[in-house]
Amino acid sequence: MTLELKIGWLYPTLMSTYGDRGNVIALQQRAQWRGIKVEVIPFDVNSHPDSIHQIDMMAGGGAQDRQQEIVMRDLAGAKAEAIKAKLDAGAPGVFTCGSPQLLGRFYEPGLGERIEGMGIIDLESKHPGIDVPRCTGNVVFEITAKRLAAELTELLGGKKPIIVGFENHGGRTYLGPNAEALGTVIKGFGNNATDGTEGAFYCNAIATYSHGPLIPKNPFIADWMIKTALQDKYQTEINLAPLDDSLADRARAAMLKRLEISD
Amino acid sequence: MQINLLDRVRLGIAVFAAKTITETIRTFKLGAASVLPGTIGKRLHPQILAMLSQQIKHGVIIVAGTNGKTTTSLLLRDILEKDGWKVVHNEAGANLVNGLITTLLEKTSLTGKLKADFGILEVDENVIPLVIPQLKPKYVIALNLFRDQLDRYGEVDTITYRWGKAIAELDCDTILVTNGDDPALAHLGQQLATGDKPKQVKYFGLSEPELYLDEIPHAVDSIYCPSCGTALEYKGVYLSHQGDFDCPKCDFTKSKLSIDSKEWPQVLIGVYNKYNTLAAVTTMESIGISKPIILNAISNFQAAFGRSEEVMYKGKKVRILLTKNPASMNETIRAISQVNQAGSESVSLMLLNDRTPDGTDVSWIWDVDTEKFVNAGGTIVVSGDRVYDMALRLEYSKTDLNSGANIIVKEDLKEAIDTAIKLTAPNQILHIIPTYSAMLDVREILTGKKIL
Numbered sequence: 001m002t003l004e005l006k007i008g009w010l011y012p013t014l015m016s017t018y019g020d021r022g023n024v025i026a027l028q029q030r031a032q033w034r035g036i037k038v039e040v041i042p043f044d045v046n047s048h049p050d051s052i053h054q055i056d057m058m059a060g061g062g063a064q065d066r067q068q069e070i071v072m073r074d075l076a077g078a079k080a081e082a083i084k085a086k087l088d089a090g091a092p093g094v095f096t097c098g099s100p101q102l103l104g105r106f107y108e109p110g111l112g113e114r115i116e117g118m119g120i121i122d123l124e125s126k127h128p129g130i131d132v133p134r135c136t137g138n139v140v141f142e143i144t145a146k147r148l149a150a151e152l153t154e155l156l157g158g159k160k161p162i163i164v165g166f167e168n169h170g171g172r173t174y175l176g177p178n179a180e181a182l183g184t185v186i187k188g189f190g191n192n193a194t195d196g197t198e199g200a201f202y203c204n205a206i207a208t209y210s211h212g213p214l215i216p217k218n219p220f221i222a223d224w225m226i227k228t229a230l231q232d233k234y235q236t237e238i239n240l241a242p243l244d245d246s247l248a249d250r251a252r253a254a255m256l257k258r259l260e261i262s263d
Numbered sequence: 264m265q266i267n268l269l270d271r272v273r274l275g276i277a278v279f280a281a282k283t284i285t286e287t288i289r290t291f292k293l294g295a296a297s298v299l300p301g302t303i304g305k306r307l308h309p310q311i312l313a314m315l316s317q318q319i320k321h322g323v324i325i326v327a328g329t330n331g332k333t334t335t336s337l338l339l340r341d342i343l344e345k346d347g348w349k350v351v352h353n354e355a356g357a358n359l360v361n362g363l364i365t366t367l368l369e370k371t372s373l374t375g376k377l378k379a380d381f382g383i384l385e386v387d388e389n390v391i392p393l394v395i396p397q398l399k400p401k402y403v404i405a406l407n408l409f410r411d412q413l414d415r416y417g418e419v420d421t422i423t424y425r426w427g428k429a430i431a432e433l434d435c436d437t438i439l440v441t442n443g444d445d446p447a448l449a450h451l452g453q454q455l456a457t458g459d460k461p462k463q464v465k466y467f468g469l470s471e472p473e474l475y476l477d478e479i480p481h482a483v484d485s486i487y488c489p490s491c492g493t494a495l496e497y498k499g500v501y502l503s504h505q506g507d508f509d510c511p512k513c514d515f516t517k518s519k520l521s522i523d524s525k526e527w528p529q530v531l532i533g534v535y536n537k538y539n540t541l542a543a544v545t546t547m548e549s550i551g552i553s554k555p556i557i558l559n560a561i562s563n564f565q566a567a568f569g570r571s572e573e574v575m576y577k578g579k580k581v582r583i584l585l586t587k588n589p590a591s592m593n594e595t596i597r598a599i600s601q602v603n604q605a606g607s608e609s610v611s612l613m614l615l616n617d618r619t620p621d622g623t624d625v626s627w628i629w630d631v632d633t634e635k636f637v638n639a640g641g642t643i644v645v646s647g648d649r650v651y652d653m654a655l656r657l658e659y660s661k662t663d664l665n666s667g668a669n670i671i672v673k674e675d676l677k678e679a680i681d682t683a684i685k686l687t688a689p690n691q692i693l694h695i696i697p698t699y700s701a702m703l704d705v706r707e708i709l710t711g712k713k714i715l
Binding site for chain 2: 168247
């Protein structure tokens with residue numbers, strides 16, 4: 001039986017300023033190289049809310065403030081509910097760069113008024129003003145969200161899940177009492193440059209400011225997403241064939257060495 | 264322009280101080296002195312840019328855009344010099360305020376007199392609104408606007424808006440030469456051609472549908488109507504978002520081009536250099552330079568450093584193609600693929616750095632459509648500060664892991680160059696695709712001398 005995987009790509013033209021397409025490419029390739037049939041389905045301004053039901057996992061990237069505003073207005077209502085239902089049902093998701101802000105309660109841009117988010121995760125994001133420097137630079141953090149950390153550690157054969165990425169965000173994100181942080185910052189700014197948290201984890205959705213993009217240098221995220229999505233879809237244990245990730249390993253090692261962090 | 268006595272004295276002091284600095288820096292080999300003299304000159308006379316530039320007899324030509332400024336400026340200069348004019352030009356590419364002042368100071372006498380017929384100044388896109396009121400250019404060339412270094416500048420439409428505001432204040436005899444295939448810049452031209460102080464607007468662009476791309480590249484910014492926001496309809500795309508567009512909702516559409524691209528040869532390789540050539544030709548024709556002079560300059564054109572520049576190294580021919588952003592990398596690899604079509608055993612060297620002049624955020628390489636390039640085969644050697652990021656981008660472009668280009672990773676730049684040179688056949692050209700700082704590094708190794 002050929003396995004099939006449908007990847008929903010949120011607003012590919014409006015929300016793809018920072019190379020976040022790399023996550024979609026990496027998810028698609030890592031599935032296809034293992035003989036899984038992949039379809040990438042764009043979910044954008046013209047999409048019907050119901051079209052989200054057919055997908056097995058979703059990915060969203062970053063945008064500039066103006067584009068993000070268009071997206072957040074478009075998401076209000078039926079589309080937000082459809083996405084929430086999908087994530088609540090356990091569909092894996094990867095929301096990077098600016099898109100975690102969409103999942104939260106609101107975003108206050110550097111200029112202009114507060115925009116309501118989908119309210120799926122208990123977090124809020126604020127831009128401290130256009131004259132305040134952005135949080136830009138290489139970022140390293142350890143995934144600490146309990147269930148995810150355990151599953152990734154198993155996938156990595158006992159090694160801690162350390163993410164190596166790049167962050168470039170003006171907004172600062174603050175987690176509410178009902179949100180679980182994705183990880184703890186080892187190097188970089190993280191959610192808000194003060195509390196040491198990075199990102200959020202909700203059901204099977206990963207939200208993080210880390211781009212660069214996220215997945216190519218942290219391919220275990222892709223494998224976990226593919227495995228999780230397929231197991232849920234086919235209701236059977238899925239074991240993915242290993243791929244040669246030596247290039248990603250060397251990319252990680254080079255950056256950790258540059259930042260003087262021991263692996 | 265009349266300069267009163269007091270200003271003349273202050274200008275003289277500023278010029279004298281700044282020029283002394285240049286001498287000192289160069290005598291003691293402290294650098295190229297392409298910016299510091301301007302900093303000092305501006306301290307001593309805040310209006311120095313205006314006072315110097317307004318002495319230029321036939322005025323200043325500003326060259327603006329994300330990509331192609333250096334090549335276009337150089338071609339403009341070649342043409343004007345072939346026609347016998349005296350030109351002042353920021354050839355070292357120092358295109359921020361102090362770099363512009365330094366350029367003008369070079370040609371200024373100790374009494375503050377600047378003798379030149381034309382000024383050709385390439386100007387950084389964000390500095391344009393700042394310097395236009397002082398330079399009062401006679402010509403403004405708007406080449407293109409693409410998504411550039413993400414850690415540096417923001418949004419493309421904000422930049423267009425600010426350009427428009429600054430140009431609108433200029434006199435009516437100002438000529439705007441704008442890219443008619445670029446929706447945002449065509450719209451800019453249409454707006455500036457009307458209003459209180461209408462400008463003369465010339466549009467350059469392509470009329471060669473056989474050059475249409477198969478599909479719109481991913482890294483596209485302006486595919487929405489600049490007037491009403493509706494998605495534009497394209498009959499065809501030449502490069503990024505530049506093409507034959509029309510708004511299905513409002514009356515925004517392309518303006519008639521002032522030039523027929525089929526009538527002109529181009530400098531260097533690639534569709535992007537076709538645009539640079541057409542921008543220069545359109546400007547020169549409106550100044551009144553004759554066609555034979557322009558054609559002569561085009562056919563004898565020598566590339567600016569790193570911009571499709573050809574050098575010999577260890578007996579092999581090497582072409583260096585600077586690449587700065589998704590649009591330029593898309594176009595560079597497209598041009599190389601066209602050159603390579605003849606022979607199959609092509610070798611390329613890709614160099615990705617993440618220093619300040621390159622932009623520290625290299626995630627943009629994932630917005631480049633590298634798939635065709637990689638799956639066409641050949642060998643790609645990779646190096647630079649971010650060698651593994653580049654290698655991963657290429658690896659993930661492979662439709663099938665066992666086919667496509669042979670990707671060779673070399674952390675050490677010298678080793679990477681030697682490997683690529685060895686693999687290049689005697690009758691082939693090695694194409695080097697570096698980001699800015701990598702271009703300076705690679706050039707130093709290939710030519711044995713530092714440029715900046």
